[in-house]
Amino acid sequence: MSRRAWRWLIPLSALPVLALLAYGFRVNPREIPSPLVGRPAPGFALTTFDGAPLTLEAQRGKVVVVNFWASWCYPACYEEAPVLERSWRAYRDRGVVVVGVDIQDKAEAAQKFIRDFGLSFPNAPDPTGKVSVDFGTYGVPETFFIDRRGRIRAKHVGALTDEVLRTHVEPLLGEPAG
Amino acid sequence: MIPELGYGAAIVALVLALWGAVTAALGARTGRPALLLSAQHAALAVFVLVTACFALLTYAFLTFDFSVRYVATNTNLGTPFYYRITGVWGALEGSIILWTWMLGLYTLIVILRHREGARELYPWVLTVMLGVLAFFLLVITVAAPPFARQAPVPADGRGLNPLLEDTGMITHPVALYLGFTGLTVPFAFAMAALITGRVGDAWITLTRRWTIIAWYFLSLGLLIGGWWSYHVLGWGGYWAWDPVENAAFMPWLTATAFLHSVMIQERRRMLKLWNISLVILTFSLTLFGTFLTRSGVIASVHAFTQGTIGAFFLSFLALVLLTALGLLAVRWDALHAQGELDSIVSRESAFLLNNVLFVAATFTVFFGTVFPLLSEAARGVKVSVGAPFFNQVNVPLFLALIFLMGVGPLIAWRRASFDNLRRNFLWPVLVGVAAAAFFFSLGVRSAIAVLVLALTVFVASTITVDFARASRARVRLGEPLLPAMGGLLRRHNRRYGGFGVHLGILIIAVGVTGSQAWSVQTETTLRRGEYAELAGYRVRFEDLTASEESNHFKVAGAFTVSNGRGLGVLRPAKKFYPQETSPIAYVDYRLGLREDIYLVLGDFARDGSQATVKFQVNRLVSWIWIGGLVLTAGAVLAILPEKKKAA
Amino acid sequence: MRVRLAPVATLFLAVLLIGAARGAPAPARTVSEAEVHEIAGGLRCVVCQNLSVADSPSEMARQMRAIVRERLEAGESPTEVVQYFVDRYGEWILLSPRRSGFTLLVWLAPLVAVALGLAIVGVLVWKWTRRPATTGAALRVDPAMRERIRRETEAEP
Numbered sequence: 013m014s015r016r017a018w019r020w021l022i023p024l025s026a027l028p029v030l031a032l033l034a035y036g037f038r039v040n041p042r043e044i045p046s047p048l049v050g051r052p053a054p055g056f057a058l059t060t061f062d063g064a065p066l067t068l069e070a071q072r073g074k075v076v077v078v079n080f081w082a083s084w085c086y087p088a089c090y091e092e093a094p095v096l097e098r099s100w101r102a103y104r105d106r107g108v109v110v111v112g113v114d115i116q117d118k119a120e121a122a123q124k125f126i127r128d129f130g131l132s133f134p135n136a137p138d139p140t141g142k143v144s145v146d147f148g149t150y151g152v153p154e155t156f157f158i159d160r161r162g163r164i165r166a167k168h169v170g171a172l173t174d175e176v177l178r179t180h181v182e183p184l185l186g187e188p189a190g
Numbered sequence: 191m192i193p194e195l196g197y198g199a200a201i202v203a204l205v206l207a208l209w210g211a212v213t214a215a216l217g218a219r220t221g222r223p224a225l226l227l228s229a230q231h232a233a234l235a236v237f238v239l240v241t242a243c244f245a246l247l248t249y250a251f252l253t254f255d256f257s258v259r260y261v262a263t264n265t266n267l268g269t270p271f272y273y274r275i276t277g278v279w280g281a282l283e284g285s286i287i288l289w290t291w292m293l294g295l296y297t298l299i300v301i302l303r304h305r306e307g308a309r310e311l312y313p314w315v316l317t318v319m320l321g322v323l324a325f326f327l328l329v330i331t332v333a334a335p336p337f338a339r340q341a342p343v344p345a346d347g348r349g350l351n352p353l354l355e356d357t358g359m360i361t362h363p364v365a366l367y368l369g370f371t372g373l374t375v376p377f378a379f380a381m382a383a384l385i386t387g388r389v390g391d392a393w394i395t396l397t398r399r400w401t402i403i404a405w406y407f408l409s410l411g412l413l414i415g416g417w418w419s420y421h422v423l424g425w426g427g428y429w430a431w432d433p434v435e436n437a438a439f440m441p442w443l444t445a446t447a448f449l450h451s452v453m454i455q456e457r458r459r460m461l462k463l464w465n466i467s468l469v470i471l472t473f474s475l476t477l478f479g480t481f482l483t484r485s486g487v488i489a490s491v492h493a494f495t496q497g498t499i500g501a502f503f504l505s506f507l508a509l510v511l512l513t514a515l516g517l518l519a520v521r522w523d524a525l526h527a528q529g530e531l532d533s534i535v536s537r538e539s540a541f542l543l544n545n546v547l548f549v550a551a552t553f554t555v556f557f558g559t560v561f562p563l564l565s566e567a568a569r570g571v572k573v574s575v576g577a578p579f580f581n582q583v584n585v586p587l588f589l590a591l592i593f594l595m596g597v598g599p600l601i602a603w604r605r606a607s608f609d610n611l612r613r614n615f616l617w618p619v620l621v622g623v624a625a626a627a628f629f630f631s632l633g634v635r636s637a638i639a640v641l642v643l644a645l646t647v648f649v650a651s652t653i654t655v656d657f658a659r660a661s662r663a664r665v666r667l668g669e670p671l672l673p674a675m676g677g678l679l680r681r682h683n684r685r686y687g688g689f690g691v692h693l694g695i696l697i698i699a700v701g702v703t704g705s706q707a708w709s710v711q712t713e714t715t716l717r718r719g720e721y722a723e724l725a726g727y728r729v730r731f732e733d734l735t736a737s738e739e740s741n742h743f744k745v746a747g748a749f750t751v752s753n754g755r756g757l758g759v760l761r762p763a764k765k766f767y768p769q770e771t772s773p774i775a776y777v778d779y780r781l782g783l784r785e786d787i788y789l790v791l792g793d794f795a796r797d798g799s800q801a802t803v804k805f806q807v808n809r810l811v812s813w814i815w816i817g818g819l820v821l822t823a824g825a826v827l828a829i830l831p832e833k834k835k836a837a
Numbered sequence: 838m839r840v841r842l843a844p845v846a847t848l849f850l851a852v853l854l855i856g857a858a859r860g861a862p863a864p865a866r867t868v869s870e871a872e873v874h875e876i877a878g879g880l881r882c883v884v885c886q887n888l889s890v891a892d893s894p895s896e897m898a899r900q901m902r903a904i905v906r907e908r909l910e911a912g913e914s915p916t917e918v919v920q921y922f923v924d925r926y927g928e929w930i931l932l933s934p935r936r937s938g939f940t941l942l943v944w945l946a947p948l949v950a951v952a953l954g955l956a957i958v959g960v961l962v963w964k965w966t967r968r969p970a971t972t973g974a975a976l977r978v979d980p981a982m983r984e985r986i987r988r989e990t991e992a993e994p
Contacts, residue, residue, distance in 0.1 A: 019519040020519050022518055026508070030511070036563050
C-alpha cells in the first residue's frame, strides 16, 4: 500500500519545476539592480565638449544627476533630453547639477545633439568607456541620482520623465550636506 | 480579405483538430470504425487548412500586406524576394505556423503508415497527435495570431531582423522543428501505450525509426544553428550555451539516451518504465524549449516577443507533464518489472552507464539554465550561468560518453568474457595509448585535448576492428572485399549507421576541442596599407568601400590575406539597417581543413584611412561541419528500411 | 547612416591623456592578449545576451577589454580585476558563478546528479545480477500476470 501512495510522487515532482518557471513571469531578466545604489559614487574627471574640466568632486555638496546618453540612442535619449534641460533650468538654483556623459558616440553627432536640444548643462564624452563602466551602466539612457554627500541614491534605466526626475531629486534636496 | 481567410482557416482547423482528437478517443473506446475514419478525415483537413494558412501568410509577405502586423514587423519594401518567403517563419507567429504545419504533416504520415499495423495503439496515437496540434492551433488563433491586422496601415514595414537574412537561418528552424515535431510521434505512441495499458514492446518497435529520424533532424538543426552562429554573429564561436541553445540541446541529449536504452528493451525486455519516462521527458523538454524561447522568462539571444504566449506554453507543459506522469503512476505495476542481468561486465551495463551520463548532462544543463531564476526566487540576486560553467561541468561527462562510445558497441551482451574483451579492446586500447603519447610528443599539453584525441583514436579503432573483422569473415566466405563491405553496411544498416553517427560525433568532438584549445585572435587598428600578423598569416588593410543595398547600407573593408603566398581578399563589413540602432557585423572568412581565417570589421574612419579589425585564426572548426556530414551519412544508413531482401 | 567613430586610436589617445593627467605611470607589467582574453571570457557582455566580453564584437565589450588590460598593466591581480566588475555590475556579470555560498549549488548539481545516477544504477545492477536468468522471475509471476504477458506478446507483430 505504501508503494501505491509513493508512486504519485512522480507527477507531483513536476510541480516545483513548473512553479519555478511560473515564477519567471514575475521577473524581468533585463532589469538588473545596481550594486552601487547606497554606495559612494565613483569619481570621474572628464572634459566637456566645451573644453572645460568636469569632475564629480567639484560638485560635492550638491545633488548631482548623472545622465548617460548617446546620439544614436533613439528614441529614448531624444525623449528625455528636453526633460533634463527643463529640470536643469528649474533646479540649478536649488543646488542641483545635471551632468551628461556621452558614451560610445562620435563627437560631431553628439555636438549636433546638444545643439539641437539646446542643452546648457555640462556634457562630456567618455571616449574610453571608463566612466560608464565605473558606474556599471548597461546601455543608454541610464541616470544616477547622487546626494549631497556623494552617494548614489537611485538609478533609473530608460527615458526620464519630469515626474521620475522630481521624485528622485526632491527628497535629496531636503537632506543636509554634512 | 486574405488575412481573414487565414484566420478563419486556423479557427476551423482548431475545431477540427479537437473534433478529431475526441472522435479518435471515442473510436478507441467503442471500437466503431466510422469514428476513427472521421478523425482521420479531420486530420487531413487540418493539414490542408494549416497549409492554406501558411500559403496565405506567404502571400501576404510577397504582396507587402502591411495591414497585417506580423508582415509589417518582419518585412519591408527593401526585403529581397528570397527573404520575404523565409521571413514568414522569421519570428514568433510564423514559426508557430511552420511548427504546426510540420506536426500536421507528421500526423498524416503516421496515419498512412500505422493505421493498419497498430490497431490497439493507433487511435490513441491519433488522439495525442491531434491534441498537440489543437494546442498549437490555439496558439495561432488566440495567443499569437499571425494574421492580426493593424490600423493605420504603415507605408512601409519595419523589416526582418537582419541577422536572419542568411541561408542558415532558413534551414536551421526547418531542421530543428522537424526534429522537435518529430519527437511528438514517439511521445504519442508512448502515451497510447500508457492509456491502453499495452506497455509492452510494441510501441518501441513501431517508433524506433521515427525517433532516429527526429533525432537526426534535431542534430542537423543544432549543427546548422552552430554554423549560423559562426558565420553570422561575428564572435568566432558556434555554441554559446545560450538558454535557447540549451533548450534545443536537452531534448537531443535525452533522445540520444533513449535511442540507446531502447536497445536494451528490444533485446532484454527491460527498462520499460525508464524508456517511457525518457520519451515523456524528451517531449516535455521540446515544449520547455518553446516556452523558454517564446516567453522572455530567461534572457537569451533569441529575443522573441513577450506576451501571453509564455503562459500558454507553460500551461500546456504542465498539462502534458502531469497527465503523462500521472498515467505513468497508474501503470506503475505493469511497467515496474524486475530486470535481469547476467554480469556487470556487459553491454547492458555500458548502456545503463551511458544513460546515467546523458541524463546527468541533461540535468546539469537544465539546472544551469534555470538557476538564475532559482537564485532570484531564493535570495533575490541575479546571477548568470554561462559558457565557462557549462564547458567545465560537461566536459568530463562528454569525455566519459566518448569512452563508452568505444566500449558499448563491441562489448558482449549479457556477459563479456575476458576473451571477448581482449579480442575487441586490446588493440584499440594500445592504439589509443600510443596516440596519447604521440600527441603529447607533438607538443599538445592541454590534458583535455590529449584525452579527447586519444579517446577519439581509441573509439575509431574499435569501429575499424569491428568492421574489418566482419568484412574479413565475409571475404573468407568467398565474397570480394568491396561487395562484402557494402553487404555488411546494407544488411546491418542499423549497427553500421550507428557507427557512422559515432564517427561523425568523434569528428565533431575533435573540431570542438581543437577550436577551443588552439584558436588564436588579435584585434588591431590598421591604417591603409598596414598589416597585422597572426599565426603565420598576414592581413593587410587595403581600403574601405561603401555601398547602398536594397534594404541597408554597407561599409566593407578589403583585406588581403597571405601566408607567404597570396590567399585572396576578404571583405568583412558592417551593415547599417534603418530599423536597427547599431550596425550588424558581416563576417568574412576563408575556411580550411586545418584552420579558418576569420575577420570581423570593427570601427573605421569615415574617410577610409583606417579600420579596426578582429582577426582570428580558428583551428579545426571545419571538422565540426564535416562531422555533421558524416553523421548525416550514418543517420541515413540507419534510417533505411531493414530486412529488405537484397534484390 | 550613423558611423561611430571612437576608434581605438582615440581611445588610445585618451588613455594617454588620462595617464598624463595622473602623472603617466608606466605599465607595471606587460600584459598578453591571452591574459586579457582569459579574464574577459569570464565576464558577461552587458549589452549583448550571453556573450562574453571576450567574444562580443560590441563597442562596449571592446572598451571593457581595454579596461581589463589597463588594470592588469597597473599591477592588479586577475581576481582584483574581476572584483572591480562585480562591484559595479553585481554577480550577474560573472558567466561562471562563484563556487561559494548559494551559487555553489549550481556547481554541486552535476556531481550530485552523476553520483545519484551511478548509485541507482549500481543498486539495480547489483540486484539484477543476483537474480540469475530464468529462475525466480518466471516462477513468482501470478496467473493474472501470466495471462497479461501472453496477451501482450501475442498482440505484437
